[in-house]
Amino acid sequence: MIRSLGSVLFASLLTPAALASDPPVTPSAVVAQAPASAWRVIAADDLLVMTIGGGKRVVIQLAPAFGPRHVGNIRALAKAHWWDGTSINRVQDNYVVQWGDVTEKKPLPPGLSPTSPADYVRSIANVRLAVTPLPHADPYAPATGFVDGWPVAMDGDGAWLPHCYGFVGVGRNTSPDAGTGAELYTVIGQAPRQLDRNIAVVGRVIEGMAHLTSLPRGSGDLGFYTADEKTVPILSVRLASDMAEKMRPRYEVMDVGSASFAEYLRLRANRKDDFYDRPAGGVDLCNAPVPIRPISVKPAP
Amino acid sequence: MIRSLGSVLFASLLTPAALASDPPVTPSAVVAQAPASAWRVIAADDLLVMTIGGGKRVVIQLAPAFGPRHVGNIRALAKAHWWDGTSINRVQDNYVVQWGDVTEKKPLPPGLSPTSPADYVRSIANVRLAVTPLPHADPYAPATGFVDGWPVAMDGDGAWLPHCYGFVGVGRNTSPDAGTGAELYTVIGQAPRQLDRNIAVVGRVIEGMAHLTSLPRGSGDLGFYTADEKTVPILSVRLASDMAEKMRPRYEVMDVGSASFAEYLRLRANRKDDFYDRPAGGVDLCNAPVPIRPISVKPAP
Numbered sequence: 001m002i003r004s005l006g007s008v009l010f011a012s013l014l015t016p017a018a019l020a021s022d023p024p025v026t027p028s029a030v031v032a033q034a035p036a037s038a039w040r041v042i043a044a045d046d047l048l049v050m051t052i053g054g055g056k057r058v059v060i061q062l063a064p065a066f067g068p069r070h071v072g073n074i075r076a077l078a079k080a081h082w083w084d085g086t087s088i089n090r091v092q093d094n095y096v097v098q099w100g101d102v103t104e105k106k107p108l109p110p111g112l113s114p115t116s117p118a119d120y121v122r123s124i125a126n127v128r129l130a131v132t133p134l135p136h137a138d139p140y141a142p143a144t145g146f147v148d149g150w151p152v153a154m155d156g157d158g159a160w161l162p163h164c165y166g167f168v169g170v171g172r173n174t175s176p177d178a179g180t181g182a183e184l185y186t187v188i189g190q191a192p193r194q195l196d197r198n199i200a201v202v203g204r205v206i207e208g209m210a211h212l213t214s215l216p217r218g219s220g221d222l223g224f225y226t227a228d229e230k231t232v233p234i235l236s237v238r239l240a241s242d243m244a245e246k247m248r249p250r251y252e253v254m255d256v257g258s259a260s261f262a263e264y265l266r267l268r269a270n271r272k273d274d275f276y277d278r279p280a281g282g283v284d285l286c287n288a289p290v291p292i293r294p295i296s297v298k299p300a301p
Numbered sequence: 302m303i304r305s306l307g308s309v310l311f312a313s314l315l316t317p318a319a320l321a322s323d324p325p326v327t328p329s330a331v332v333a334q335a336p337a338s339a340w341r342v343i344a345a346d347d348l349l350v351m352t353i354g355g356g357k358r359v360v361i362q363l364a365p366a367f368g369p370r371h372v373g374n375i376r377a378l379a380k381a382h383w384w385d386g387t388s389i390n391r392v393q394d395n396y397v398v399q400w401g402d403v404t405e406k407k408p409l410p411p412g413l414s415p416t417s418p419a420d421y422v423r424s425i426a427n428v429r430l431a432v433t434p435l436p437h438a439d440p441y442a443p444a445t446g447f448v449d450g451w452p453v454a455m456d457g458d459g460a461w462l463p464h465c466y467g468f469v470g471v472g473r474n475t476s477p478d479a480g481t482g483a484e485l486y487t488v489i490g491q492a493p494r495q496l497d498r499n500i501a502v503v504g505r506v507i508e509g510m511a512h513l514t515s516l517p518r519g520s521g522d523l524g525f526y527t528a529d530e531k532t533v534p535i536l537s538v539r540l541a542s543d544m545a546e547k548m549r550p551r552y553e554v555m556d557v558g559s560a561s562f563a564e565y566l567r568l569r570a571n572r573k574d575d576f577y578d579r580p581a582g583g584v585d586l587c588n589a590p591v592p593i594r595p596i597s598v599k600p601a602p
Contacts, residue, residue, distance in 0.1 A: 139585050
């Protein structure tokens with residue numbers, strides 16, 4: 001069949017012989033050939049495991065360094081099993097899937113941190129790792145790059161996570177409300193980066209995105225499901241660290257300071273291979289997703 | 302419920318009194334209040350009407366000025382009813398939905414124009430209308446803007462349609478094959494603009510996008526449906542001009558040279574209203590979709 005578009009990130013189309021001998025010419029080949037030292041295990045306390053109707057699993061990686069108060073609340077809500085019995089209530093094409101307590105009456109657990117719009121942007125000095133710059137023009141921020149496994153936009157000392165596809169943000173009412181973390185959404189279309197710095201971004205979906213993106217769109221305003229439509233039940237939301245160890249999903253993310261990531265990023269910006277003739281010479285912050293993969297179980301020696 | 306994210310483009314949330322008296326402060330309000338003179342009817346010969354399994358309708362606006370040979374072929378294929386009985390064969394999350402003849406054996410109608418990679422970029426001198434610039438940085442092209450109702454990226458005299466969400470491209474084999482137009486795809490995630498200038502972009506989906514984006518993702522490589530999965534049947538594809546007049550969908554697109562469009566674009570780049578605190582100060586080419594709406598039937602006087 002017509003192999004009409006370039007290879008997907010995580011499926012290497014190279015033969016084993018090619019893998020062994022030739023320098024990688026596609027981003028996915030770089031990822032497939034990256035050494036073990038280029039990967040960092042994601043902490044179980046940073047993984048939120050959501051099971052929705054049909055037993056489908058969605059896994060979200062939280063970013064506590066970028067949203068400590070919101071992420072703290074999210075962990076508290078997960079520990080309290082607060083989302084069990086809530087639902088996905090909104091699916092708006094080319095925008096978001098949103099979920100939470102549709103009644104808006106379910107009592108929150110005690111002890112949640114207050115939040116404010118000041119939480120939307122963090123001081124980059126607080127993120128002690130070096131930033132790998134993305135040296136291309138961006139219309140939303142003076143500078144962009146990658147740090148600690150995350151894409152970031154920056155303005156002076158301030159840094160924030162962008163509203164990329166699959167990224168998770170915190171629903172709120174009008175400012176100065178900044179949301180508790182109980183109402184969440186993920187981006188399912190072109191990155192709505194006009195929302196950056198206007199709402200808290202706290203993580204990204206790393207597994208099961210298609211379970212959300214293939215949902216029927218809501219017919220109501222803003223894509224909310226109407227009374228005639230079925231919301232999607234959320235059966236449970238748990239931190240991986242609160243699951244039995246054998247049940248936990250395990251993932252690793254590429255070290256954005258590694259040589260592999262540098263080459264991956266360069267190729268995302270400059271595709272030239274048997275499919276691509278003309279390298280773009282640049283790439284946008286949301287079009288070079290940091291590689292993430294499940295940790296495969298190693299056979300016993 | 303938490304109105305957690307800003308208003309959708311085509312749903313005005315202003316009250317009628319507000320519509321009548323206050324200057325619009327949101328992009329959707331600008332669109333709702335735009336005068337009739339700000340709109341241009343889309344020619345019936347530019348509308349491709351695809352009906353898929355379940356009787357769901359998808360409407361695509363073709364861009365003959367940007368891809369005359371590919372669009373000429375697409376019109377010929379539609380007139381020959383060539384796609385009837387073909388199928389949607391690939392749904393890859395955050396990438397594309399692709400359709401055509403999965404057997405690759407169905408004979409093409411005679412008289413199709415040959416195509417080549419030279420068709421991917423057009424001379425801007427051939428597009429006789431003025432370009433409304435988008436004066437913000439773009440990592441994929443030296444200049445961007447809007448002309449004749451379309452977003453365009455430009456490099457010197459060359460112009461091309463970007464791979465925005467909902468835009469339709471022509472599947473091909475490896476270069477120098479440039480595809481006939483028989484195999485098509487649309488973007489269902491973050492704009493893969495590394496494909497710009499590497500493949501022909503010929504139009505955009507203007508109705509029924511959710512019928513495509515909510516499809517199950519294919520389990521095979523690149524999101525192709527496997528032998529165990531059902532492809533989605535295409536029942537018919539017709540040009541609106543070949544349909545009985547009363548059956549034709551009718552649409553209008555905002556004049557990108559109008560004052561309304563200028564204000565819409567300014568607000569897309571600078572949101573400041575009861576939801577947004579911090580205007581971004583910029584917007585990317587694929588995050589300010591040119592407004593398009595069905596033409597409402599006017600009541601008899």
